[in-house]
């Protein structure tokens with residue numbers, strides 16, 4: 001026997017109550033782990049957007065195209081270093097559910113706008129010179145088991161070909177490796193030229209123009225300048241930083257960060273009350289026993305430590321179960337999730353934050369009973385008959 | 386080393402209840418020599434439990450001095466009292482007060498968790514204490530699986546396992562039938578006789594008082610002593 005055994009014996013004394021508490025804590029941390037992982041997937045996309053990268057889309061919204069000539073007009077403005085077109089292709093592989101984050105672009109210009117993408121020289125040359133070539137993010141390649149040199153048929157849910165078919169044949173020429181930017185590792189990039197000569201509509205247009213500036217300090221004035229240049233034209237524009245654009249994109253899905261925060265904090269508040277209240281009752285039930293322990297010579301601090309250990313053990317065990325299950329669930333469904341939210345996974349930081357919250361939960365729910373255990377007077381605990 | 390186990394010097398104990406002050410005892414003097422076996426009797430509410438709690442350092446006196454082995458204990462702080470109790474005093478209650486989640490052996494082992502003894506030594510001490518109360522074969526039983534008399538014997542084993550000088554017993558046979566009560570009283574007498582324990586028993590049971598070397602009657606805050614006739 002030792003103090004630890006005493007603590008676990010106390011936890012086990014009401015099996016049903018302990019199981020219910022663990023389930024409550026488990027659910028809260030399952031939610032926390034899963035939702036935080038989604039959120040970090042969204043944020044990863046936003047953070048990877050360099051501060052000096054701007055995006056221009058149609059003022060109506062990003063699904064309405066802009067003339068391709070705008071790319072050159074934007075590139076020619078002072079303070080702008082590189083610009084590229086980037087058109088949604090709506091690609092999917094084999095099954096419409098296997099949706100690809102696929103764009104038609106000008107490969108040379110794209111690589112200038114995203115200088116962090118470094119392709120092996122032979123892959124780069126192959127892609128730039130192959131009109132049917134695609135460059136594919138590592139995550140997508142792995143998911144679909146694609147290798148360099150593969151011939152890959154891809155269909156579009158938006159466009160059809162002049163010859164009536166819906167499928168395009170591509171050669172996989174290059175794989176993008178950029179672990180810090182999961183969005184870049186999730187894209188499929190085709191030549192805008194190939195796009196333009198095969199689609200039945202939307203020729204000579206692009207859904208967005210991405211460009212870099214000489215310095216983030218110029219961004220505000222350049223944003224205004226670009227939009228002013230196209231004001232009162234049939235295609236008015238809206239220009240923003242890539243980060244803001246990504247945020248706006250996410251905002252269309254709903255203010256996910258806020259929802260996550262609300263759901264998680266509600267769940268936490270609820271279990272804090274449930275566990276805290278239950279701990280208080282559990283310790284109150286044991287008032288006489290605590291009085292006896294104190295009579296035997298167990299000091300107030302020892303009693304408090306045992307009570308805190310009890311609440312801490314409950315919180316940590318429940319949290320470990322919840323976070324572990326969230327991790328397993330994310331790992332098992334990662335293939336599917338990554339098509340929707342590139343980079344969704346439980347990071348070490350989320351795990352650490354979860355365990356941190358578990359410690360907070362253990363401390364807070366144990367605090368009141370530990371304090372009363374510390375202060376409990378033996379004579380009143382032993383009671384008078 | 387004093388020949389006295391406990392000495393009370395002009396001890397008063399008062400409770401303030403609203404506007405009223407209840408005096409339990411006033412300027413009480415008492416000497417309990419080492420290896421004494423005292424029974425304390427008296428009407429309900431006369432302050433017997435309070436006296437025992439004062440001796441055991443779990444209740445404070447309002448004024449006066451409490452000495453153990455010639456040393457003041459009424460001046461110790463809470464932490465010091467905890468250590469003092471663990472080392473010197475064993476408590477036995479009317480309702481046994483065992484931990485329901487622990488086996489007999491684990492209950493008996495509890496006080497040893499506060500010592501430096503290793504687990505092997507602890508187990509040896511526990512076995513000795515349980516043998517002494519005649520429950521060597523019940524070590525794995527839980528309190529709910531034992532009779533009242535057996536539970537009280539486990540409580541006695543718990544009280545003596547760390548070998549304290551003094552046993553403070555508050556109506557130890559109050560909840561037992563005659564036969565089991567006598568068994569418990571035999572054990573207390575044995576502990577006094579063979580193991581040199583100072584035993585102080587608060588009781589309503591004349592038989593319990595008969596086992597003692599002397600009986601003190603507490604009434605209205607004063608003692609009337611009656612030494613055993615036989």
Ligand SMILES: Nc1ncnc2c1ncn2[C@@H]1O[C@H](COP(=O)(O)OP(=O)(O)O)[C@@H](O)[C@H]1O
Nearest residue numbers: 384400402409428429430431432433434435436
């Ligand atoms: N905390 C307290 N507050 C007020 N009165 C108390 C308190 N503790 C004990 N008393 C009173 O002190 C008296 C003696 O109690 P107690 O020592 O339990 O008596 P006994 O054990 O002889 O029956 C009783 O009248 C009881 O009501």
Ligand SMILES: [Mg+2]
Nearest residue numbers: 433434435555
């Ligand atoms: Mg009493």
